[in-house]
Amino acid sequence: MRDFAYARAGTAESAVGTLGDAGTSVIAGGTELLNWFRLGIAAADRVVDIGGLDELRGIDRDGDDLRIGALATLNEIGEHPLVTEMAGALASACLQAASAQVRNRATIGGNVLQRTRCPYFRAEEPLPWPCNKRDPGSGCTSLAGRHERQAIFGWTPDCVAVQPSDPAVALAALDARAEVLGPAGPRTIPMREFHLTQREAAVLGEPMRENRLGPDELITGYRLPASTDGQAYIKVRERASYEYALVSAAAAVRLAGARAAGAREQGAAGAREQGAAGAREQRIAAARVALGSVAQRPWRLAGAEAELPGTPLTREALTPVIERAMADAVPLPQNGFKVTMARNAAVRALLAAGGAS
Amino acid sequence: MTLDFARRVEVALRLNGRDLTTVVSPRTTLLDWLRDDIGLTGAKKGCNEGACGTCTVLVDGHRMNGCLTLVVQCAGRAVTTVEGLAGADGELHPVQRAFASCDAFQCGYCTPGQLLSAVACIAEGHATDDASVREWMSGNICRCSAYPQITAAVLAAAHGQGQR
Numbered sequence: 357m358r359d360f361a362y363a364r365a366g367t368a369e370s371a372v373g374t375l376g377d378a379g380t381s382v383i384a385g386g387t388e389l390l391n392w393f394r395l396g397i398a399a400a401d402r403v404v405d406i407g408g409l410d411e412l413r414g415i416d417r418d419g420d421d422l423r424i425g426a427l428a429t430l431n432e433i434g435e436h437p438l439v440t441e442m443a444g445a446l447a448s449a450c451l452q453a454a455s456a457q458v459r460n461r462a463t464i465g466g467n468v469l470q471r472t473r474c475p476y477f478r479a480e481e482p483l484p485w486p487c488n489k490r491d492p493g494s495g496c497t498s499l500a501g502r503h504e505r506q507a508i509f510g511w512t513p514d515c516v517a518v519q520p521s522d523p524a525v526a527l528a529a530l531d532a533r534a535e536v537l538g539p540a541g542p543r544t545i546p547m548r549e550f551h552l553t554q555r556e557a558a559v560l561g562e563p564m565r566e567n568r569l570g571p572d573e574l575i576t577g578y579r580l581p582a583s584t585d586g587q588a589y590i591k592v593r594e595r596a597s598y599e600y601a602l603v604s605a606a607a608a609v610r611l612a613g614a615r616a617a618g619a620r621e622q623g624a625a626g627a628r629e630q631g632a633a634g635a636r637e638q639r640i641a642a643a644r645v646a647l648g649s650v651a652q653r654p655w656r657l658a659g660a661e662a663e664l665p666g667t668p669l670t671r672e673a674l675t676p677v678i679e680r681a682m683a684d685a686v687p688l689p690q691n692g693f694k695v696t697m698a699r700n701a702a703v704r705a706l707l708a709a710g711g712a713s
Numbered sequence: 714m715t716l717d718f719a720r721r722v723e724v725a726l727r728l729n730g731r732d733l734t735t736v737v738s739p740r741t742t743l744l745d746w747l748r749d750d751i752g753l754t755g756a757k758k759g760c761n762e763g764a765c766g767t768c769t770v771l772v773d774g775h776r777m778n779g780c781l782t783l784v785v786q787c788a789g790r791a792v793t794t795v796e797g798l799a800g801a802d803g804e805l806h807p808v809q810r811a812f813a814s815c816d817a818f819q820c821g822y823c824t825p826g827q828l829l830s831a832v833a834c835i836a837e838g839h840a841t842d843d844a845s846v847r848e849w850m851s852g853n854i855c856r857c858s859a860y861p862q863i864t865a866a867v868l869a870a871a872h873g874q875g876q877r
Contacts, residue, residue: 357740357742358740359720359738359739359740360720360739360740361718361719361720361739362718362719362720362722362739362785363716363717363718363719364716365716366716370715370716371716373715373716374715374716383783383786385781386781386782386783386786387763387778387781390742390780390781390783391762391763391781393740394761394762402718403739404716404718405785405786407786454763454852455763455766455851455852455853456776456830456833456834456837456839456849456850456851456852457763457766457769457776457777457778457830457852458763458778458781458852460775460776460777461777461778461781461782596847596848596851597847597848597851598851598852
């Protein structure tokens, strides 16, 4: 690892004050940054440590919102009673990410800034093949090479990578807002707009940009609106644990006639009350659903969300709705399976969020 | 507001119950420092990228990958390595005894990391049944595939077997 100079920030403002210099990186948990340094993905000459900033810690209810500080670790979030009560999909996504050891270091501020797992991108320098993220203008080796884990939405011939974060998918589905501090003061960014597909970045004139966070801005926390919707996060992967998603889906569902109660109670009570009528009578009143690892951003299925109210909470009824919402998918030659897999993950997430499975 | 960036940093921490002060280059990982500067080679450098778990140590009781942790991030913290598990008289930790009695290793390379991960897994309350142990121990890879025995050892230690 290359040498760098180090300072501990005493305040979030003092950390932000160092970021105008392009050679300065922020470290919080460090689970991504240290590997970037090893591979040559980042090459900071100065590292500012925000790990001691108590103002960025904490998981609290603030009015109707759930507020999570940027330094909360994935394990802290995943097992916090407020998160399991108010944002179950986020808790589940955090605990299905990485391993117990990594989750004790990885923070929710840094997690959404993790970069793609594309193996062509994650190679050690000097890079043995073209990669536009590592060497702009050199080309995309994955497009002509292996790309079975890559994007089915929003990619361009310049880059076909996906964003691998699990928590980001839940944050986007739950309408979280990132709280950001920059030189001009604080602002918020809706998490469903935080990341950029390659196509969106190209429209901005910055084809390799991956998110809307400014280079001199710091994520200080997240705010999630209160919700009593049932929630679920489904992660499909090649191992049962400690593996990145092939695809994932986060969902929040309110059932027709449901009281303002927790989803699991709705599901259980619903199952008891239904009896002979059967759970097939349950209908969705409102639903939110986002896919993960299908694009360089969490992929909210807005078309499905508009169509889902009134839809029965059954696999048979949900599948065509999701299928229509994914009709604009453009799979690559090797990843057509992701379209079916993501559709099924979304259906499973909706069923689980509604208490039907 | 300006910050002072330094290329040598003094760090005070507690290692296996002993307070010490060290001066490091900021890029020094906890794993490299333990092995190369302190001479504690229990934590292993398997993948050096957070994928294998052989470098697992406890920081303030929480298990972490030593390869993904900088020494400068451990200022004021208590680090425990496998060398600090046994008692001062050399008596093995209950988790070490459970691993021995359950044959929870073959080549032994991953064992220091498995032991510390197991100590934390039990303290966290996750050593409740097979499925939970397997999920919460998934950050420690065993290439000899002693997983059934490791799972049994973690559960045995959690249930007080291996205690004297």
